[in-house]
Amino acid sequence: KKITFDYSGATPFFSQHELDFLLPQIKQAHEMIHKRTGPGSEYLDWVEWPLTYDREEYERIKQISTIIREQADVLLIIGVGGSYLGARAAIEMLCPAFYNQLPRAKRNGPEIYFIGHHLHSDYIAQLLEIMQDKNVYVNVISKSGTTLEPALSFRLLRDFLEKKYGREGARTRIIATTDRKKGALKQLADLEGYETLTVPDGIGGRYSVLTSVGLLPMAVTGIQIDEVMRGAADGVELYREAELADNSAYQYAALRQLLYRKGKTIELLASYTPSLQYVAEWWKQLFGESEGKDGKGMFPASIQFTTELHSIGQYVQEGHRHLIETTLWIEESAVQVTIPSLEDNLDNLHYLSGTTFHEINEKACKATIQAHVAGGVPNLKVSIPEASPYYFGQMVYFFQKACAISGYMLGVNPFDQPGVEVYKEEMRNLLNQNQTIITR
Numbered sequence: 244k245k246i247t248f249d250y251s252g253a254t255p256f257f258s259q260h261e262l263d264f265l266l267p268q269i270k271q272a273h274e275m276i277h278k279r280t281g282p283g284s285e286y287l288d289w290v291e292w293p294l295t296y297d298r299e300e301y302e303r304i305k306q307i308s309t310i311i312r313e314q315a316d317v318l319l320i321i322g323v324g325g326s327y328l329g330a331r332a333a334i335e336m337l338c339p340a341f342y343n344q345l346p347r348a349k350r351n352g353p354e355i356y357f358i359g360h361h362l363h364s365d366y367i368a369q370l371l372e373i374m375q376d377k378n379v380y381v382n383v384i385s386k387s388g389t390t391l392e393p394a395l396s397f398r399l400l401r402d403f404l405e406k407k408y409g410r411e412g413a414r415t416r417i418i419a420t421t422d423r424k425k426g427a428l429k430q431l432a433d434l435e436g437y438e439t440l441t442v443p444d445g446i447g448g449r450y451s452v453l454t455s456v457g458l459l460p461m462a463v464t465g466i467q468i469d470e471v472m473r474g475a476a477d478g479v480e481l482y483r484e485a486e487l488a489d490n491s492a493y494q495y496a497a498l499r500q501l502l503y504r505k506g507k508t509i510e511l512l513a514s515y516t517p518s519l520q521y522v523a524e525w526w527k528q529l530f531g532e533s534e535g536k537d538g539k540g541m542f543p544a545s546i547q548f549t550t551e552l553h554s555i556g557q558y559v560q561e562g563h564r565h566l567i568e569t570t571l572w573i574e575e576s577a578v579q580v581t582i583p584s585l586e587d588n589l590d591n592l593h594y595l596s597g598t599t600f601h602e603i604n605e606k607a608c609k610a611t612i613q614a615h616v617a618g619g620v621p622n623l624k625v626s627i628p629e630a631s632p633y634y635f636g637q638m639v640y641f642f643q644k645a646c647a648i649s650g651y652m653l654g655v656n657p658f659d660q661p662g663v664e665v666y667k668e669e670m671r672n673l674l675n676q677n678q679t680i681i682t683r
């Protein structure tokens with residue numbers, strides 16, 4: 244079994260020769276990646292990473308995660324953007340829906356909370372409130388080590404931990420994931436003697452989920468990271484083929500580009516399970532930050548079905564026709580819930596007795612695709628065999644490779660993000676400071 248890609252829901256919207264015209268561009272994009280000849284090529288280490296990753300650091304991830312799982316009631320994960328969304332995507336997809344509420348004996352690790360991804364004081368204060376009586380560990384993640392949101396949260400948490408446990412106690416509870424050499428966080432970690440993990444030089448934030456950035460938080464919740472990396476390593480081989488016919492990641496990239504050029508400027512990632520909400524957030528960052536530049540790029544948005552069929556579904560069916568829909572479907576459900584057979588039939592639902600929710604969800608997915616295609620929305624479908632660590636790894640690699648190919652076909656550098664600096668500069672001016680520095 245592997246991830247499959249089906250574009251039959253898009254074929255009514257183009258002719259074969261249009262796809263054929265793209266073949267040389269796909270080959271060119273493939274070579275730019277594999278021969279490292281394109282812009283941003285210094286950030287291509289993610290391409291072979293599932294095969295070449297640092298084994299020594301990987302063992303340390305496992306050791307640190309074992310200590311945290313044994314000792315901590317809570318792991319606070321501080322980070323934003325690429326230093327946050329991948330770990331959250333994995334945890335939400337692979338851990339039980341109500342993970343933090345489960346009794347400790349039924350959980351494979353401590354409670355997990357995220358902070359450092361916004362500046363809202365109520366959230367921060369309320370989170371600290373529930374930390375008071377817990378044994379707290381912190382994983383602060385920032386490649387640059389200077390991003391304001393996580394740096395401020397870390398300043399606050401460091402103060403909190405030092406007051407709670409003393410400086411030495413705080414030191415043993417902080418793990419910093421950051422650049423190998425540079426940045427304020429690295430300097431601080433060295434000065435204080437924190438355990439450190441590395442964001443590799445040649446991998447940008449949004450391509451870093453398969454490094455320590457994502458792997459430590461995953462391992463702390465008991466997610467089998469060996470399986471994640473095995474899935475990703477198989478992804479390297481599956482999506483290495485230069486030929487479009489043999490490479491479903493390239494087919495996805497090519498179809499996006501083809502439809503974008505025909506005026507479909509918005510892509511909705513549609514999922515049918517709430518556990519994929521943060522996979523969608525991770526995907527939005529990956530594609531939005533990689534492609535949205537030079538006045539170009541498909542706008543990535545996400546939609547949660549069947550929930551939003553009862554709200555924004557109206558727009559998808561009949562609104563402005565600038566949309567494509569990419570369905571992210573999980574083929575198997577881990578647990579089956581069957582519609583009960585009741586003595587009465589007051590709700591007129593007896594005809595569904597004995598059917599599982601998953602089977603009905605499957606029909607909802609099929610019906611929605613048919614309806615939206617008929618309504619003028621091309622559909623691409625990515626099917627994941629099951630929500631497992633292995634397929635999480637393979638899916639990450641599928642989208643990363645597709646994104647890089649799509650970005651090069653679009654004619655942008657998919658590995659930089661010059662635009663995110665603009666608001667930061669404006670904010671620094673308003674805060675009357677030229678740079679954010681963490682000082683002791």
Ligand code: PA5
Pocket residue numbers: 323324325326384385386387388389390393447448449450532660
């Ligand atoms: O993809 C990226 O490079 C960004 O989204 C970063 O991950 C994000 O801005 C966080 O940066 P840092 O890890 O340096 O704190």
